[in-house]
Amino acid sequence: MSTFIQILSGFAVVFQPLNFLMTLLGFVIGLFFAIIPGLTATVAIVLLMPMTYSMTMNMGLCMVMGIYMAGMYSGSITAITINIPGAPSSSMTGKDGYPLMQQGLGAKAIGQSAFASLIGGTVGVLLLILVSPIAVKAALLVKTPGKASLVIFAFVSICALDGKAWKKSMLFVIFGMIFSTIGMGILNPTSRFTFGTVSLMEGVDFISVVIGAFAISEVMLQSDLSNREYEEMSARVKDIKIKRRDFIPTKADLKEVGWLTYLKSSIIGFFIGVLPGGGGSLASFVSYAEGKRSSKHPEKYGNGALQGVAAADSANNSVCGGALVPMLAFGIPGDGVTAVVLGVLMVYGIVPGPDIMTRQLQLVSPMYAALLVSALILIPLSLMLFGPYYIKIVQINRIVLYSAIALIAVTGAYAATSSVFQMLTSVIVGVMVYFMRKEKYPPVTLILGAMLGPLFEQYFRRSLSISGNNYAIFLQPDSLAFLVLTLVFVLLLTRVQKKGVTAK
Amino acid sequence: MNLRRFLHRSVLIPLVCMVFLIGYLGVGLSMGPLILPSGLTNENFIPVIISIIGILLCISIMKDSLKEMDDEEPVKEAEPKFGLKQIILFADFFLFIGLYSLVGFIPAAFVFTLIFMVFFDDKVRGLLKKLIISIIITAVVYILYAVVFGVRFN
Numbered sequence: 320m321s322t323f324i325q326i327l328s329g330f331a332v333v334f335q336p337l338n339f340l341m342t343l344l345g346f347v348i349g350l351f352f353a354i355i356p357g358l359t360a361t362v363a364i365v366l367l368m369p370m371t372y373s374m375t376m377n378m379g380l381c382m383v384m385g386i387y388m389a390g391m392y393s394g395s396i397t398a399i400t401i402n403i404p405g406a407p408s409s410s411m412t413g414k415d416g417y418p419l420m421q422q423g424l425g426a427k428a429i430g431q432s433a434f435a436s437l438i439g440g441t442v443g444v445l446l447l448i449l450v451s452p453i454a455v456k457a458a459l460l461v462k463t464p465g466k467a468s469l470v471i472f473a474f475v476s477i478c479a480l481d482g483k484a485w486k487k488s489m490l491f492v493i494f495g496m497i498f499s500t501i502g503m504g505i506l507n508p509t510s511r512f513t514f515g516t517v518s519l520m521e522g523v524d525f526i527s528v529v530i531g532a533f534a535i536s537e538v539m540l541q542s543d544l545s546n547r548e549y550e551e552m553s554a555r556v557k558d559i560k561i562k563r564r565d566f567i568p569t570k571a572d573l574k575e576v577g578w579l580t581y582l583k584s585s586i587i588g589f590f591i592g593v594l595p596g597g598g599g600s601l602a603s604f605v606s607y608a609e610g611k612r613s614s615k616h617p618e619k620y621g622n623g624a625l626q627g628v629a630a631a632d633s634a635n636n637s638v639c640g641g642a643l644v645p646m647l648a649f650g651i652p653g654d655g656v657t658a659v660v661l662g663v664l665m666v667y668g669i670v671p672g673p674d675i676m677t678r679q680l681q682l683v684s685p686m687y688a689a690l691l692v693s694a695l696i697l698i699p700l701s702l703m704l705f706g707p708y709y710i711k712i713v714q715i716n717r718i719v720l721y722s723a724i725a726l727i728a729v730t731g732a733y734a735a736t737s738s739v740f741q742m743l744t745s746v747i748v749g750v751m752v753y754f755m756r757k758e759k760y761p762p763v764t765l766i767l768g769a770m771l772g773p774l775f776e777q778y779f780r781r782s783l784s785i786s787g788n789n790y791a792i793f794l795q796p797d798s799l800a801f802l803v804l805t806l807v808f809v810l811l812l813t814r815v816q817k818k819g820v821t822a823k
Numbered sequence: 824m825n826l827r828r829f830l831h832r833s834v835l836i837p838l839v840c841m842v843f844l845i846g847y848l849g850v851g852l853s854m855g856p857l858i859l860p861s862g863l864t865n866e867n868f869i870p871v872i873i874s875i876i877g878i879l880l881c882i883s884i885m886k887d888s889l890k891e892m893d894d895e896e897p898v899k900e901a902e903p904k905f906g907l908k909q910i911i912l913f914a915d916f917f918l919f920i921g922l923y924s925l926v927g928f929i930p931a932a933f934v935f936t937l938i939f940m941v942f943f944d945d946k947v948r949g950l951l952k953k954l955i956i957s958i959i960i961t962a963v964v965y966i967l968y969a970v971v972f973g974v975r976f977n
Contacts, residue, residue, distance in 0.1 A: 490884065497873065497874075500870045500873075511854070511866050542912055546944070546945050717943075718953075719960070722940045725916070725939055726935060726939075729916060729935075730932070730974075743920050746913075746920065750913055753909075757832065758832055775869075776869045779869070780864045
């Protein structure tokens, strides 16, 4: 059976009533989980895994793909409306989405986010179907030193993006990395910074850091506002008349963002997804950085640029397609969600390997189709059905809203880890980030450090181990390419920022 | 030299971070050599490097902040306060964790939410309404996590 026919048969499977219902159900569950801070698509899939045992393979995989795509998209909703990303991959969306919300353009930001997610998700799946064999070869070219350099590129670019505050951003990256060093060693089974304490042996969970950095610190920052200030903000939102059509991006919006931004961000997202360990957060960071670098108005980024929202969301949804490539071809998950998806595949006895993308395509083609269907129903389902209610969040009684968020957040740390210690960690991180955010330390970089720190350490030390501590290993073509890219990026950004200052 | 300048938040934060990083570096260095006799890097390799970079960054941030203070006219900003309200709310989080371990989720969540609602508000008012809402929030969150998502609480 040709590849094309096998893919088409996947669509036929997805459109069978029960399978389609499961895709929809998964999408709604993913949407719900990603909106609630502390709960992510990963947690949703983990908790729903036992349910998939009683389903057919196609039903289970369709539901999981629905959760995955919705989880990537809907984390942006709370990032835009209340500046608390529902999922780590939506951190960058909040950078511009929340300022847009504050300007009374929340509907536009949510609409743009959904549209970009639709484009990204669709492009990601099409690329997965069309160029996955080539992508597999390209990913194979990036060896361990190259991956270490890619992480350096992510660190440097995101800090450089903060302009004058780059030192604060870098310090937060360092703290994120420090969190990731607590517990068991990366390469050797020895404990680090545990002081003989059993609780510290389990390390600092990434979810705890995210909840502390975004949810708890945000709730506390909101406590600084008096009711009067909040009522003024609510009044501004109250005045906005929201119709479903307000979510649909206008021609002017699409022109402002530019088709190239959607396409470029989707391609960046896909290829970062292909790189093992890349994931949605890195994709949105890099895509946002590239969007700002190539933008005619980089000064708008961080202050409510639609292009920023589009760049971040196109990329993180495109990751869904890309991340499946290493997972299916090598059994290496592209991110946390695909790691759990891999577990679901194992339940059905699917063993990942190069064959699965060629000779056994019929086993996984319903996954491709479900992912594409999920991307294509994002706008009609989430936007047209629930869209008008998202923006209402800020009109809810702030005391009730933030008390509920505080309880959900701190409970979420426990729900994701089953550990009281991780709950405590999230509160401690929340206290720290609360004070640092008052001095304009960007919490996104803390998350970047915590997430990519272990990967960097692993790749960096492995590279040194392979080369016998010869640092020249980082001058290999793949690694050198990322290092040069980092340098070019910093130089270009510095030039752009200088131009901006001169222009002012 | 005016030492009071070091009490300004923009200087105090990197100073506290630097003290923490020095401690972290100390622990890192006490873990043994950075390169093992086998030629492989030790588990303290990256921590030592990042803590040194972090300390340098802290010094630089402090220097920038002090310079900014010298360059700029003292402006009385209406910056958000950190007062009793914030102390109580932070304490409430720790209280929740303590109570959760001692008496379980439902009473801990109820007490946490009630305290949070009372002190998040500008004034102490509408206690009965807040009490009822706390019960509802606790019930909803419990049902959401324990019943719908199957989270096992103590």
